[in-house]
Amino acid sequence: MKIGLYFGTFNPIHIGHLIIANHMAEHSDLDQIWMVVTPHNPHKQKNTLLDDYHRLHMVHLATEDFPKIKPSDIEFKLPQPNYTINTLVHLQEKHPNYEFSLIMGDDNLNSLHKWKNYEAILQHHHIYVYPRLNSGELDEQFVNHPKIHRIGAPVVELSSTFIRESIKNNKNIIPMLPHKVWEYVEHNLFYKK
Structure with a gap:
Protein backbone atom coordinates (compact mmCIF):
# COMPACT_ATOMS: atom_id res chain seq x y z
CA MET A 1 0.00 0.00 0.00
CA LYS A 2 1.28 3.48 -0.89
CA ILE A 3 0.79 6.03 1.86
CA GLY A 4 1.25 9.77 1.40
CA LEU A 5 2.23 11.59 4.60
CA TYR A 6 0.87 15.13 4.85
CA PHE A 7 2.47 16.81 7.88
CA GLY A 8 1.12 19.91 9.62
CA THR A 9 0.12 21.51 12.88
CA PHE A 10 -3.44 21.75 11.48
CA ASN A 11 -4.18 24.63 13.84
CA PRO A 12 -6.96 24.43 12.70
CA ILE A 13 -7.33 22.07 9.75
CA HIS A 14 -9.16 23.94 6.96
CA ILE A 15 -10.67 23.26 3.55
CA GLY A 16 -7.34 24.03 1.85
CA HIS A 17 -5.73 21.08 3.64
CA LEU A 18 -8.63 18.83 2.65
CA ILE A 19 -8.58 19.94 -0.99
CA ILE A 20 -4.86 19.07 -1.24
CA ALA A 21 -5.22 15.75 0.63
CA ASN A 22 -8.25 14.68 -1.39
CA HIS A 23 -6.59 15.68 -4.67
CA MET A 24 -3.56 13.55 -3.79
CA ALA A 25 -5.83 10.63 -2.83
CA GLU A 26 -7.83 10.85 -6.05
CA HIS A 27 -5.32 12.05 -8.66
CA SER A 28 -2.05 10.32 -7.79
CA ASP A 29 -1.03 6.69 -7.34
CA LEU A 30 -1.20 7.01 -3.54
CA ASP A 31 -3.72 4.68 -1.87
CA GLN A 32 -4.17 6.66 1.35
CA ILE A 33 -3.21 10.03 2.77
CA TRP A 34 -2.25 10.21 6.43
CA MET A 35 -2.65 13.66 7.98
CA VAL A 36 0.26 13.64 10.46
CA VAL A 37 -0.46 16.10 13.26
CA THR A 38 2.78 17.71 14.40
CA PRO A 39 2.97 17.91 18.20
CA HIS A 40 3.71 21.05 20.14
CA ASN A 41 7.45 21.42 20.50
CA PRO A 42 7.93 21.85 24.28
CA HIS A 43 10.96 24.07 23.69
CA LYS A 44 8.96 26.67 21.78
CA GLN A 45 6.46 29.13 23.17
CA LYS A 46 3.45 28.96 20.88
CA ASN A 47 0.47 30.46 22.62
CA THR A 48 -1.68 30.16 19.51
CA LEU A 49 -1.05 26.41 19.15
CA LEU A 50 -3.94 24.38 20.52
CA ASP A 51 -3.35 21.26 22.56
CA ASP A 52 -2.21 18.30 20.44
CA TYR A 53 -5.35 16.27 21.07
CA HIS A 54 -7.73 19.11 20.15
CA ARG A 55 -5.92 19.47 16.81
CA LEU A 56 -5.96 15.70 16.27
CA HIS A 57 -9.68 15.60 17.08
CA MET A 58 -10.36 18.34 14.50
CA VAL A 59 -8.48 16.29 11.88
CA HIS A 60 -10.69 13.30 12.81
CA LEU A 61 -13.81 15.46 12.40
CA ALA A 62 -12.58 16.85 9.06
CA THR A 63 -11.64 13.50 7.51
CA GLU A 64 -14.36 11.13 8.73
CA ASP A 65 -16.23 11.35 5.40
CA PHE A 66 -13.07 10.70 3.36
CA PRO A 67 -12.21 6.97 3.49
CA LYS A 68 -8.80 7.50 1.84
CA ILE A 69 -7.71 10.19 4.32
CA LYS A 70 -6.69 9.19 7.86
CA PRO A 71 -5.56 11.23 10.88
CA SER A 72 -2.24 10.20 12.44
CA ASP A 73 -0.78 10.95 15.87
CA ILE A 74 2.42 8.99 15.15
CA GLU A 75 4.67 11.94 16.06
CA PHE A 76 3.02 12.32 19.49
CA LYS A 77 4.82 9.15 20.55
CA LEU A 78 8.29 10.06 19.23
CA PRO A 79 11.01 12.01 21.07
CA GLN A 80 10.92 15.78 20.61
CA PRO A 81 12.05 17.77 18.78
CA ASN A 82 11.35 15.37 15.96
CA TYR A 83 12.73 15.20 12.45
CA THR A 84 10.91 13.84 9.41
CA ILE A 85 13.64 11.26 8.80
CA ASN A 86 13.01 9.77 12.28
CA THR A 87 9.27 9.56 11.65
CA LEU A 88 9.86 7.83 8.31
CA VAL A 89 12.26 5.29 9.86
CA HIS A 90 9.79 4.60 12.69
CA LEU A 91 6.85 4.14 10.29
CA GLN A 92 8.84 1.87 7.98
CA GLU A 93 9.77 -0.35 10.94
CA LYS A 94 6.18 -0.42 12.17
CA HIS A 95 4.65 -1.04 8.71
CA PRO A 96 7.28 -2.87 6.62
CA ASN A 97 4.78 -3.65 3.84
CA TYR A 98 3.77 -0.03 3.28
CA GLU A 99 5.56 2.43 1.03
CA PHE A 100 5.68 5.90 2.60
CA SER A 101 5.95 9.11 0.59
CA LEU A 102 5.92 12.76 1.61
CA LYS A 114 18.20 22.14 4.77
CA TRP A 115 16.37 19.15 6.28
CA LYS A 116 18.20 16.62 8.43
CA ASN A 117 19.35 13.67 6.24
CA TYR A 118 17.38 14.95 3.24
CA GLU A 119 19.52 12.77 0.92
CA ALA A 120 18.35 9.64 2.79
CA ILE A 121 14.73 10.81 2.55
CA LEU A 122 15.07 11.19 -1.22
CA GLN A 123 16.91 7.91 -1.57
CA HIS A 124 14.18 5.86 0.14
CA HIS A 125 10.97 7.87 -0.34
CA HIS A 126 9.04 9.60 -3.08
CA ILE A 127 7.87 13.18 -2.67
CA TYR A 128 4.56 14.44 -4.08
CA VAL A 129 4.62 18.19 -4.57
CA TYR A 130 1.64 20.50 -4.93
CA PRO A 131 1.90 24.04 -6.34
CA ARG A 132 2.07 27.16 -4.17
CA LEU A 133 2.10 30.80 -5.18
CA ASN A 134 5.42 32.63 -4.75
CA SER A 135 7.44 29.51 -4.03
CA GLY A 136 10.63 30.92 -5.57
CA GLU A 137 13.35 29.26 -7.63
CA LEU A 138 13.74 25.52 -7.27
CA ASP A 139 17.12 24.09 -6.23
CA GLU A 140 18.57 22.51 -9.40
CA GLN A 141 19.12 19.09 -7.82
CA PHE A 142 15.32 18.75 -7.46
CA VAL A 143 14.27 19.87 -10.96
CA ASN A 144 14.12 16.49 -12.75
CA HIS A 145 14.61 14.20 -9.77
CA PRO A 146 13.05 10.74 -10.35
CA LYS A 147 11.62 10.60 -6.81
CA ILE A 148 9.89 14.00 -6.99
CA HIS A 149 6.41 14.03 -8.53
CA ARG A 150 4.59 17.26 -9.29
CA ILE A 151 0.83 16.93 -8.88
CA GLY A 152 -1.27 19.69 -10.42
CA ALA A 153 -3.48 20.20 -7.39
CA PRO A 154 -5.56 23.38 -7.10
CA VAL A 155 -3.63 26.30 -5.61
CA VAL A 156 -5.33 27.17 -2.32
CA GLU A 157 -3.84 30.15 -0.57
CA LEU A 158 -5.59 29.81 2.75
CA SER A 159 -3.69 29.74 6.01
CA SER A 160 -4.52 28.64 9.53
CA THR A 161 -2.89 31.88 10.74
CA PHE A 162 -5.38 33.93 8.69
CA ILE A 163 -8.27 31.85 10.08
CA ARG A 164 -7.10 32.29 13.69
CA GLU A 165 -6.71 36.06 13.21
CA SER A 166 -10.15 36.27 11.62
CA ILE A 167 -11.76 34.38 14.51
CA LYS A 168 -10.01 36.67 16.99
CA ASN A 169 -11.45 39.65 15.10
CA ASN A 170 -14.98 38.19 15.03
CA LYS A 171 -15.00 37.58 11.26
CA ASN A 172 -17.14 34.90 9.65
CA ILE A 173 -14.87 32.01 8.63
CA ILE A 174 -17.56 29.33 8.20
CA PRO A 175 -16.75 28.67 4.48
CA MET A 176 -13.07 28.07 5.31
CA LEU A 177 -13.50 25.16 7.73
CA PRO A 178 -15.17 21.78 7.42
CA HIS A 179 -18.54 22.26 9.16
CA LYS A 180 -17.85 19.89 12.09
CA VAL A 181 -14.48 21.58 12.67
CA TRP A 182 -16.16 24.99 12.69
CA GLU A 183 -18.72 23.72 15.25
CA TYR A 184 -15.94 22.33 17.46
CA VAL A 185 -13.92 25.57 17.29
CA GLU A 186 -17.04 27.66 17.99
CA HIS A 187 -18.25 25.44 20.84
CA ASN A 188 -14.85 25.55 22.58
CA LEU A 189 -14.29 29.25 21.88
CA PHE A 190 -10.89 28.48 20.34
CA TYR A 191 -8.73 31.32 19.00
CA LYS A 192 -11.03 34.00 20.45
CA LYS A 193 -8.22 35.85 22.21
Whole structure:
Protein backbone atom coordinates (compact mmCIF):
# COMPACT_ATOMS: atom_id res chain seq x y z
CA MET A 1 0.00 0.00 0.00
CA LYS A 2 1.28 3.48 -0.89
CA ILE A 3 0.79 6.03 1.86
CA GLY A 4 1.25 9.77 1.40
CA LEU A 5 2.23 11.59 4.60
CA TYR A 6 0.87 15.13 4.85
CA PHE A 7 2.47 16.81 7.88
CA GLY A 8 1.12 19.91 9.62
CA THR A 9 0.12 21.51 12.88
CA PHE A 10 -3.44 21.75 11.48
CA ASN A 11 -4.18 24.63 13.84
CA PRO A 12 -6.96 24.43 12.70
CA ILE A 13 -7.33 22.07 9.75
CA HIS A 14 -9.16 23.94 6.96
CA ILE A 15 -10.67 23.26 3.55
CA GLY A 16 -7.34 24.03 1.85
CA HIS A 17 -5.73 21.08 3.64
CA LEU A 18 -8.63 18.83 2.65
CA ILE A 19 -8.58 19.94 -0.99
CA ILE A 20 -4.86 19.07 -1.24
CA ALA A 21 -5.22 15.75 0.63
CA ASN A 22 -8.25 14.68 -1.39
CA HIS A 23 -6.59 15.68 -4.67
CA MET A 24 -3.56 13.55 -3.79
CA ALA A 25 -5.83 10.63 -2.83
CA GLU A 26 -7.83 10.85 -6.05
CA HIS A 27 -5.32 12.05 -8.66
CA SER A 28 -2.05 10.32 -7.79
CA ASP A 29 -1.03 6.69 -7.34
CA LEU A 30 -1.20 7.01 -3.54
CA ASP A 31 -3.72 4.68 -1.87
CA GLN A 32 -4.17 6.66 1.35
CA ILE A 33 -3.21 10.03 2.77
CA TRP A 34 -2.25 10.21 6.43
CA MET A 35 -2.65 13.66 7.98
CA VAL A 36 0.26 13.64 10.46
CA VAL A 37 -0.46 16.10 13.26
CA THR A 38 2.78 17.71 14.40
CA PRO A 39 2.97 17.91 18.20
CA HIS A 40 3.71 21.05 20.14
CA ASN A 41 7.45 21.42 20.50
CA PRO A 42 7.93 21.85 24.28
CA HIS A 43 10.96 24.07 23.69
CA LYS A 44 8.96 26.67 21.78
CA GLN A 45 6.46 29.13 23.17
CA LYS A 46 3.45 28.96 20.88
CA ASN A 47 0.47 30.46 22.62
CA THR A 48 -1.68 30.16 19.51
CA LEU A 49 -1.05 26.41 19.15
CA LEU A 50 -3.94 24.38 20.52
CA ASP A 51 -3.35 21.26 22.56
CA ASP A 52 -2.21 18.30 20.44
CA TYR A 53 -5.35 16.27 21.07
CA HIS A 54 -7.73 19.11 20.15
CA ARG A 55 -5.92 19.47 16.81
CA LEU A 56 -5.96 15.70 16.27
CA HIS A 57 -9.68 15.60 17.08
CA MET A 58 -10.36 18.34 14.50
CA VAL A 59 -8.48 16.29 11.88
CA HIS A 60 -10.69 13.30 12.81
CA LEU A 61 -13.81 15.46 12.40
CA ALA A 62 -12.58 16.85 9.06
CA THR A 63 -11.64 13.50 7.51
CA GLU A 64 -14.36 11.13 8.73
CA ASP A 65 -16.23 11.35 5.40
CA PHE A 66 -13.07 10.70 3.36
CA PRO A 67 -12.21 6.97 3.49
CA LYS A 68 -8.80 7.50 1.84
CA ILE A 69 -7.71 10.19 4.32
CA LYS A 70 -6.69 9.19 7.86
CA PRO A 71 -5.56 11.23 10.88
CA SER A 72 -2.24 10.20 12.44
CA ASP A 73 -0.78 10.95 15.87
CA ILE A 74 2.42 8.99 15.15
CA GLU A 75 4.67 11.94 16.06
CA PHE A 76 3.02 12.32 19.49
CA LYS A 77 4.82 9.15 20.55
CA LEU A 78 8.29 10.06 19.23
CA PRO A 79 11.01 12.01 21.07
CA GLN A 80 10.92 15.78 20.61
CA PRO A 81 12.05 17.77 18.78
CA ASN A 82 11.35 15.37 15.96
CA TYR A 83 12.73 15.20 12.45
CA THR A 84 10.91 13.84 9.41
CA ILE A 85 13.64 11.26 8.80
CA ASN A 86 13.01 9.77 12.28
CA THR A 87 9.27 9.56 11.65
CA LEU A 88 9.86 7.83 8.31
CA VAL A 89 12.26 5.29 9.86
CA HIS A 90 9.79 4.60 12.69
CA LEU A 91 6.85 4.14 10.29
CA GLN A 92 8.84 1.87 7.98
CA GLU A 93 9.77 -0.35 10.94
CA LYS A 94 6.18 -0.42 12.17
CA HIS A 95 4.65 -1.04 8.71
CA PRO A 96 7.28 -2.87 6.62
CA ASN A 97 4.78 -3.65 3.84
CA TYR A 98 3.77 -0.03 3.28
CA GLU A 99 5.56 2.43 1.03
CA PHE A 100 5.68 5.90 2.60
CA SER A 101 5.95 9.11 0.59
CA LEU A 102 5.92 12.76 1.61
CA ILE A 103 3.43 15.38 0.47
CA MET A 104 4.63 18.97 0.47
CA GLY A 105 4.17 22.30 -1.22
CA ASP A 106 6.67 23.84 -3.65
CA ASP A 107 7.80 26.19 -0.88
CA ASN A 108 8.87 23.26 1.35
CA LEU A 109 10.61 21.53 -1.54
CA ASN A 110 12.71 24.68 -1.96
CA SER A 111 14.08 24.25 1.57
CA LEU A 112 14.38 20.45 1.51
CA HIS A 113 18.18 20.65 1.22
CA LYS A 114 18.20 22.14 4.77
CA TRP A 115 16.37 19.15 6.28
CA LYS A 116 18.20 16.62 8.43
CA ASN A 117 19.35 13.67 6.24
CA TYR A 118 17.38 14.95 3.24
CA GLU A 119 19.52 12.77 0.92
CA ALA A 120 18.35 9.64 2.79
CA ILE A 121 14.73 10.81 2.55
CA LEU A 122 15.07 11.19 -1.22
CA GLN A 123 16.91 7.91 -1.57
CA HIS A 124 14.18 5.86 0.14
CA HIS A 125 10.97 7.87 -0.34
CA HIS A 126 9.04 9.60 -3.08
CA ILE A 127 7.87 13.18 -2.67
CA TYR A 128 4.56 14.44 -4.08
CA VAL A 129 4.62 18.19 -4.57
CA TYR A 130 1.64 20.50 -4.93
CA PRO A 131 1.90 24.04 -6.34
CA ARG A 132 2.07 27.16 -4.17
CA LEU A 133 2.10 30.80 -5.18
CA ASN A 134 5.42 32.63 -4.75
CA SER A 135 7.44 29.51 -4.03
CA GLY A 136 10.63 30.92 -5.57
CA GLU A 137 13.35 29.26 -7.63
CA LEU A 138 13.74 25.52 -7.27
CA ASP A 139 17.12 24.09 -6.23
CA GLU A 140 18.57 22.51 -9.40
CA GLN A 141 19.12 19.09 -7.82
CA PHE A 142 15.32 18.75 -7.46
CA VAL A 143 14.27 19.87 -10.96
CA ASN A 144 14.12 16.49 -12.75
CA HIS A 145 14.61 14.20 -9.77
CA PRO A 146 13.05 10.74 -10.35
CA LYS A 147 11.62 10.60 -6.81
CA ILE A 148 9.89 14.00 -6.99
CA HIS A 149 6.41 14.03 -8.53
CA ARG A 150 4.59 17.26 -9.29
CA ILE A 151 0.83 16.93 -8.88
CA GLY A 152 -1.27 19.69 -10.42
CA ALA A 153 -3.48 20.20 -7.39
CA PRO A 154 -5.56 23.38 -7.10
CA VAL A 155 -3.63 26.30 -5.61
CA VAL A 156 -5.33 27.17 -2.32
CA GLU A 157 -3.84 30.15 -0.57
CA LEU A 158 -5.59 29.81 2.75
CA SER A 159 -3.69 29.74 6.01
CA SER A 160 -4.52 28.64 9.53
CA THR A 161 -2.89 31.88 10.74
CA PHE A 162 -5.38 33.93 8.69
CA ILE A 163 -8.27 31.85 10.08
CA ARG A 164 -7.10 32.29 13.69
CA GLU A 165 -6.71 36.06 13.21
CA SER A 166 -10.15 36.27 11.62
CA ILE A 167 -11.76 34.38 14.51
CA LYS A 168 -10.01 36.67 16.99
CA ASN A 169 -11.45 39.65 15.10
CA ASN A 170 -14.98 38.19 15.03
CA LYS A 171 -15.00 37.58 11.26
CA ASN A 172 -17.14 34.90 9.65
CA ILE A 173 -14.87 32.01 8.63
CA ILE A 174 -17.56 29.33 8.20
CA PRO A 175 -16.75 28.67 4.48
CA MET A 176 -13.07 28.07 5.31
CA LEU A 177 -13.50 25.16 7.73
CA PRO A 178 -15.17 21.78 7.42
CA HIS A 179 -18.54 22.26 9.16
CA LYS A 180 -17.85 19.89 12.09
CA VAL A 181 -14.48 21.58 12.67
CA TRP A 182 -16.16 24.99 12.69
CA GLU A 183 -18.72 23.72 15.25
CA TYR A 184 -15.94 22.33 17.46
CA VAL A 185 -13.92 25.57 17.29
CA GLU A 186 -17.04 27.66 17.99
CA HIS A 187 -18.25 25.44 20.84
CA ASN A 188 -14.85 25.55 22.58
CA LEU A 189 -14.29 29.25 21.88
CA PHE A 190 -10.89 28.48 20.34
CA TYR A 191 -8.73 31.32 19.00
CA LYS A 192 -11.03 34.00 20.45
CA LYS A 193 -8.22 35.85 22.21
